[in-house]
Amino acid sequence: MHGTPGTETPETTDPQTDVIVVGAGPTGLLLAGDLATAGLKVTVVERRPHGISNMTRAFAIHARTLELLDARDLADELVERGTPVTQLRMFGRLSLDVSGLRTRFPFVLITPQYEVERLLERRAVAAGVEFRYGTELRALRQDGHTVTADVTGGTDGDGVLRARYLVGADGHRSAVRRELGLPFPGRSVIRSIVLADVRLTERPGDVITADGPGDTFAMIAPFGDGWYRVMGWDSNHQVPDSAPLDLDEVRDIVRRSLGSDHGMHDARWLSRFHSDERQVPAYRTGRAFLAGDAAHVHSPAGGQGLNTGLQDAANLSWKLASVLRGTAPDPEALLDSYHTERHPVGAMVLRSSGGLVRLAMAHTPLQRAVRSLAVGMLTSVRPAAAKATGMISGVGITYGAPRGAHPLTGRRAPDLALTEGRLYELLRGGRFVLVAPPGAAPQGPHTPVPGQVIRASWASGARRGTLLVRPDGYIAWATD
Ligand SMILES: Cc1cc2nc3c(=O)[nH]c(=O)nc-3n(C[C@H](O)[C@H](O)[C@H](O)COP(=O)(O)OP(=O)(O)OC[C@H]3O[C@@H](n4cnc5c(N)ncnc54)[C@H](O)[C@@H]3O)c2cc1C
Numbered sequence: 001m002h003g004t005p006g007t008e009t010p011e012t013t014d015p016q017t018d019v020i021v022v023g024a025g026p027t028g029l030l031l032a033g034d035l036a037t038a039g040l041k042v043t044v045v046e047r048r049p050h051g052i053s054n055m056t057r058a059f060a061i062h063a064r065t066l067e068l069l070d071a072r073d074l075a076d077e078l079v080e081r082g083t084p085v086t087q088l089r090m091f092g093r094l095s096l097d098v099s100g101l102r103t104r105f106p107f108v109l110i111t112p113q114y115e116v117e118r119l120l121e122r123r124a125v126a127a128g129v130e131f132r133y134g135t136e137l138r139a140l141r142q143d144g145h146t147v148t149a150d151v152t153g154g155t156d157g158d159g160v161l162r163a164r165y166l167v168g169a170d171g172h173r174s175a176v177r178r179e180l181g182l183p184f185p186g187r188s189v190i191r192s193i194v195l196a197d198v199r200l201t202e203r204p205g206d207v208i209t210a211d212g213p214g215d216t217f218a219m220i221a222p223f224g225d226g227w228y229r230v231m232g233w234d235s236n237h238q239v240p241d242s243a244p245l246d247l248d249e250v251r252d253i254v255r256r257s258l259g260s261d262h263g264m265h266d267a268r269w270l271s272r273f274h275s276d277e278r279q280v281p282a283y284r285t286g287r288a289f290l291a292g293d294a295a296h297v298h299s300p301a302g303g304q305g306l307n308t309g310l311q312d313a314a315n316l317s318w319k320l321a322s323v324l325r326g327t328a329p330d331p332e333a334l335l336d337s338y339h340t341e342r343h344p345v346g347a348m349v350l351r352s353s354g355g356l357v358r359l360a361m362a363h364t365p366l367q368r369a370v371r372s373l374a375v376g377m378l379t380s381v382r383p384a385a386a387k388a389t390g391m392i393s394g395v396g397i398t399y400g401a402p403r404g405a406h407p408l409t410g411r412r413a414p415d416l417a418l419t420e421g422r423l424y425e426l427l428r429g430g431r432f433v434l435v436a437p438p439g440a441a442p443q444g445p446h447t448p449v450p451g452q453v454i455r456a457s458w459a460s461g462a463r464r465g466t467l468l469v470r471p472d473g474y475i476a477w478a479t480d
Helices: 026-037 063-070 075-081 113-126 175-179 247-258 305-324 331-360 365-380 382-393 423-429
Strands: 017-022 042-046 083-085 087-091 094-097 108-110 130-133 135-142 147-153 159-168 186-199 209-211 216-222 228-234 265-279 288-290 432-436 453-457 466-469 475-479
Touching: 017 026, 017 147, 017 305, 026 042, 026 113, 026 305, 042 135, 042 159, 063 075, 063 305, 063 423, 075 113, 094 382, 113 305, 135 175, 159 175, 159 305, 175 288, 186 247, 186 331, 209 247, 216 247, 228 247, 247 265, 265 331, 305 331, 331 365, 331 382, 423 432, 423 453
Parallel strands: 017 042, 017 159, 042 130, 159 288, 432 453
Antiparallel strands: 083 108, 087 094, 135 147, 147 159, 186 228, 186 265, 209 216, 216 228, 432 466, 466 475
């Protein structure tokens, strides 16, 4: 899958850094923090000046993302500041109950995106990441050894940065994707979605309220600090993103969709946007990778974007770290596996969030009949509901396994009770964890080099098998 590196003459100067990460959104921040924690030199190039946030945007953090943050010792702090919700209200009667998920975090955490970014940036700074704010990537080229980025702006001024690898986490209009010459095929799904962060005089009955008669749709979710996120859509008022928006327009959509505007006032943020469904065909091109919104964008239904981006970053970071530290037995195969594992997940998220949005906005009699059928399935057919909950929360996402592999291979490891502590506490070292019965000599297809693996044993003497858990919490291999 790795593409042909550029045809340029090899750059003669040594790389100044191991990895350039373009974009200090959540995806770039998690990735940069992981790489620096693994002892690598990382430079983050961010177009925004320091201190200017991306605003609220995402507000739902799912269980699998919380597990990944737990493996970085950030989850408990985030959970303390947010609002846990166990019913994931999609629209009308469709609501998924996540309280039965077998995870330390059986809920969706409502918290603004800037809280997640604040924690990830703090961790990255502490690990020694070099940040170049106010600096934009303009051009990019690569040879067999190095990636070279032309950057402009910032305190260091215009210049050239060289690294062994580069990751484009630069959002949906990614300059890295453009420079790699990659298309971003797909289409716009919904236009003129309005957003507001407001205060309410009347609290809605449900924690998350979402509904609409078909020609309009609205959702209200609490941040837990007195502010609420409102999202609305009106099929009869489809205008460009640049059209002016005031709180009266939002109030009107919410009243028509939910029957009341709950006394909304004091909007601190108002925005109009459109939603695309697009995915890049290759997540890796030679020494350059794409992650997060740079690789896939989709409708906000189900709150998947930020979560999927953080999971991309967690999948890629340990692979890049292993290759750069020289501990990967087959570096090219390991780097290719980033695309092989994450591209299908991105495609699945495009399908599921697109399906949800079409159901929510169904308004012809046929569409509404299909919607009733789908809602019936998802609310009363247990396996369908469990599958949907597993996929949306991320805990049901699995990566493929080679033919004949143990059935646990490629599955997410739950937070196992071990003699040395919880699994996700042990994963905070950024290493593999080999779990075996006490005193057993572990056997398996591949054991990472000493120093890259922590040995642990089952807390329960009844457990006999051996598991090798990857640094991103997936099972590399298992034996009975
Ligand atoms: C209204 C709304 C609601 C959403 N709700 C949810 C939700 O509930 N749950 C969820 O999971 N997701 C949600 N999302 C999606 C989520 O916000 C994005 O998926 C997430 O921000 C993607 O993170 P990222 O780090 O990949 O990209 P971004 O957050 O877009 O970050 C990219 C960064 O790259 C920088 N950059 C861009 N170009 C360059 C360049 N050339 N040089 C240097 N820097 C550059 C940008 O300034 C930016 O800081 C929502 C999105 C919107 C718009």
